[in-house]
Amino acid sequence: MDKLNMKFPPTVVLTTFIWLLLLNLSLHQGKGLPYMTSDVQQVSGKSFDYIIVGGGTAGCPLAATLSEKFTVLLVERGGSPYGNPLVIDKKYYGLSLLQTDEFSSVAQSFISKDGVSNLRGRVLGGSSSINGGFYSRASEDSVKKAGWDEGLVKEAYGWVESKVVFTPQLTPWQSVVEFGLLETGIQPYNGFSLEHLKGTKVGGTVFDELGKRHTSADLLDAGNPNNVMVLLNTTVKNIIIDTNCKGNETRVQGIRFIKSDGSSSKIHEAYLNQPNNSSRWGDVILSAGALGSPQILLLSGIGSHEHLKKFNISVKVGLEDVGHGIQDNPSIAVLVDKMPAKRQPESPQIVGIADDFRFIIEAGVVPISLNASRTRISAKIAFPASKGKLELNSRDPRQNPSVTFNYLAEEKDLQECVKMVQLLERVAKSESVSMFLGITPNNTKSMSSADRRKKLCKSSVRTFYHYHGGCRIGSVVDKDYRVYGVKGLRVIDGSTFQESPGTNPMATLMMLGRYQGIKLLQEWKDNSYSQHP
Ligand SMILES: Cc1cc2nc3c(=O)[nH]c(=O)nc-3n(C[C@H](O)[C@H](O)[C@H](O)COP(=O)(O)OP(=O)(O)OC[C@H]3O[C@@H](n4cnc5c(N)ncnc54)[C@H](O)[C@@H]3O)c2cc1C
Ligand SMILES: *[C@@H]1O[C@H](CO)[C@@H](O)[C@H](O)[C@H]1NC(C)=O
Ligand SMILES: *[C@@H]1O[C@H](CO)[C@@H](O)[C@H](O)[C@H]1NC(C)=O
Ligand SMILES: *[C@@H]1O[C@H](CO)[C@@H](O)[C@H](O)[C@H]1NC(C)=O
Ligand SMILES: *[C@@H]1O[C@H](CO)[C@@H](O)[C@H](O)[C@H]1NC(C)=O
Ligand SMILES: *[C@@H]1O[C@H](CO)[C@@H](O)[C@H](O)[C@H]1NC(C)=O
Ligand SMILES: *[C@@H]1O[C@H](CO)[C@@H](O)[C@H](O)[C@H]1NC(C)=O
Ligand SMILES: *[C@@H]1O[C@H](CO)[C@@H](O)[C@H](O)[C@H]1NC(C)=O
Numbered sequence: 001m002d003k004l005n006m007k008f009p010p011t012v013v014l015t016t017f018i019w020l021l022l023l024n025l026s027l028h029q030g031k032g033l034p035y036m037t038s039d040v041q042q043v044s045g046k047s048f049d050y051i052i053v054g055g056g057t058a059g060c061p062l063a064a065t066l067s068e069k070f071t072v073l074l075v076e077r078g079g080s081p082y083g084n085p086l087v088i089d090k091k092y093y094g095l096s097l098l099q100t101d102e103f104s105s106v107a108q109s110f111i112s113k114d115g116v117s118n119l120r121g122r123v124l125g126g127s128s129s130i131n132g133g134f135y136s137r138a139s140e141d142s143v144k145k146a147g148w149d150e151g152l153v154k155e156a157y158g159w160v161e162s163k164v165v166f167t168p169q170l171t172p173w174q175s176v177v178e179f180g181l182l183e184t185g186i187q188p189y190n191g192f193s194l195e196h197l198k199g200t201k202v203g204g205t206v207f208d209e210l211g212k213r214h215t216s217a218d219l220l221d222a223g224n225p226n227n228v229m230v231l232l233n234t235t236v237k238n239i240i241i242d243t244n245c246k247g248n249e250t251r252v253q254g255i256r257f258i259k260s261d262g263s264s265s266k267i268h269e270a271y272l273n274q275p276n277n278s279s280r281w282g283d284v285i286l287s288a289g290a291l292g293s294p295q296i297l298l299l300s301g302i303g304s305h306e307h308l309k310k311f312n313i314s315v316k317v318g319l320e321d322v323g324h325g326i327q328d329n330p331s332i333a334v335l336v337d338k339m340p341a342k343r344q345p346e347s348p349q350i351v352g353i354a355d356d357f358r359f360i361i362e363a364g365v366v367p368i369s370l371n372a373s374r375t376r377i378s379a380k381i382a383f384p385a386s387k388g389k390l391e392l393n394s395r396d397p398r399q400n401p402s403v404t405f406n407y408l409a410e411e412k413d414l415q416e417c418v419k420m421v422q423l424l425e426r427v428a429k430s431e432s433v434s435m436f437l438g439i440t441p442n443n444t445k446s447m448s449s450a451d452r453r454k455k456l457c458k459s460s461v462r463t464f465y466h467y468h469g470g471c472r473i474g475s476v477v478d479k480d481y482r483v484y485g486v487k488g489l490r491v492i493d494g495s496t497f498q499e500s501p502g503t504n505p506m507a508t509l510m511m512l513g514r515y516q517g518i519k520l521l522q523e524w525k526d527n528s529y530s531q532h533p
Contacts, residue, residue, distance in 0.1 A: 032225045034067070036230040043075075053284065081123050241253070359419075
């Protein structure tokens with residue numbers, strides 16, 4: 001700086017500085033992140049056009065999109081991902097999953113009643129802030145089945161991808177897995193592609209070239225920062241529902257929330273704007289995830305009479321299906337190293353999409369402690385038949401609800417699992433993988449009968465973390481994601497999926513937030529409620 005000052009008059013220096021600043025701003029395309037606070041007082045008693053509960057994978061792009069025309073409150077029970085190395089730094093990949101506590105860690109652990117350990121995000125960005133970062137669009141078939149507008153789906157994926165998706169640099173282990181999958185016959189090789197294609201491919205990643213994670217929170221940057229208020233470290237307790245407001249209409253008025261840290265039991269409220277002279281209001285939109293959204297509905301008195309009675313919650317809408325049909329994709333993982341090592345943890349970058357899209361195979365290096373990791377290959381059943389149930393565990397919204405996935409309960413799933421294990425064993429024993437790990441390929445005719453594999457499936461079933469359902473389309477929400485039997489309430493997140501999009505769901509949930517946001521903007525335009533802001 002001193003040197004510059006000597007060479008150039010101050011005005012030139014200043015102009016250069018401003019020019020560089022502008023250049024920097026124009027390269028950085030966003031409009032800036034919205035205002036974020038953890039102070040409930042700043043929101044208590046205020047009104048907004050839309051209130052989004054859960055600043056997760058779907059909630060953030062939804063908030064950004066709605067903010068183009070409306071005022072939006074986004075409430076997230078966790079803190080900010082920015083400045084948190086456990087979230088942002090790829091070199092700490094997976095450690096957040098080990099360092100969990102009851103009420104404040106960015107990853108919250110839960111154990112399903114099946115006895116399987118699992119995790120969910122508790123931070124702005126949601127599970128996209130703690131996950132493997134593997135990015136892959138849903139297949140065309142899934143998009144058709146969901147009944148979405150294909151053009152708008154493409155546009156919404158493109159919007160997401162221009163902001164948070166990168167091409168990975170394959171690590172040696174990922175290249176080895178790529179060869180192992182091809183060797184096993186998971187063909188053709190599709191190279192790098194964001195599409196869900198039969199065969200072996202390299203997927204997208206939310207980790208950039210500098211090893212920095214881009215979470216769905218980064219998508220907030222694309223909204224109108226003046227229209228969004230992000231309330232962090234705040235847990236929504238329930239929805240305010242008025243049943244006597246207009247004749248026999250049941251309508252949502254707002255939300256009740258508490259501080260997440262439990263430092264105060266005070267309950268605060270925020271409301272939906274009541275536009276003057278209009279029958280049309282905004283909505284409270286639940287984007288609290290597959291577990292969070294059904295939990296909040298139940299806590300608000302939307303659910304089965306019998307269940308709510310047990311918790312002394314008065315029934316506002318007797319919607320029996322809330323929490324029903326929740327699913328998790330059964331997964332089996334094989335450790336291919338002999339013992340824990342100090343290898344740098346590694347997120348999956350390669351995927352094998354086998355057996356007519358039924359099996360998804362990935363590999364990674366996962367930390368098991370601060371200084372040790374395991375190398376593994378894992379597979380999931382893409383379309384399980386077994387379904388489960390989510391129920392309340394407590395009236396405390398900060399506690400996990402109780403969830404049973406019923407892994408492999410249906411015979412079809414068990415049969416598929418046996419086939420999947422067979423395939424997984426072939427990949428694990430492929431020459432590429434064996435050579436890389438310095439293990440002589442073991443071609444000994446194993447005693448691996450279907451029975452042994454069945455037993456293995458039952459004893460070792462685990463999660464691929466793609467659990468979904470709980471507020472399924474057609475039973476809890478309609479095709480426009482509106483909750484049946486109540487006005488002004490929608491659910492937009494993984495809880496609405498009838499089946500997970502075959503592939504890893506993050507891409508589709510980011511897309512869904514954008515897509516439904518655009519749909520809502522269009523709805524208002526079409527109905528031209530001109531008196532509304
Ligand atoms: C460990 C792990 C690894 C994964 N790896 C991948 C991967 O590599 N690729 C991939 O595509 N998918 C992956 N997934 C799956 C994917 O991340 C999730 O399916 C997806 O992020 C879910 O999005 P969502 O919007 O439904 O919910 P979430 O992103 O979980 O968002 C829900 C948000 O709501 C908040 N919330 C909940 N309850 C309340 C409340 N009462 N009040 C206020 N806020 C609340 C939560 O804190 C959270 O931020 C992984 C998941 C996990 C857990
Ligand atoms: C929000 O919660 C996180 C996690 O408990 C904590 O680290 C952070 O300090 C909190 N922020 C504020 C402003 O309270
Ligand atoms: C109550 O609901 C019924 C059926 O939805 C409707 O026909 C009726 O007009 C409603 N009554 C009032 C007072 O809104
Ligand atoms: C509603 O309309 C009345 C009369 O036009 C006006 O006085 C009032 O300020 C309006 N309220 C809002 C919230 O716009
Ligand atoms: C709403 O406004 C229109 C015209 O601006 C008027 O004709 C109508 O009576 C109003 N309705 C109510 C319920 O105020
Ligand atoms: C159930 O709720 C009622 C009314 O809110 C209250 O009076 C009663 O004490 C509650 N009972 C229990 C067991 O919580
Ligand atoms: C990790 O650290 C612990 C304690 O410091 C030590 O006992 C263990 O051997 C280490 N593991 C590896 C794989 O280095
Ligand atoms: C080879 O595989 C068989 C069956 O899986 C196993 O019983 C045997 O111990 C293995 N041999 C070696 C050298 O690992």
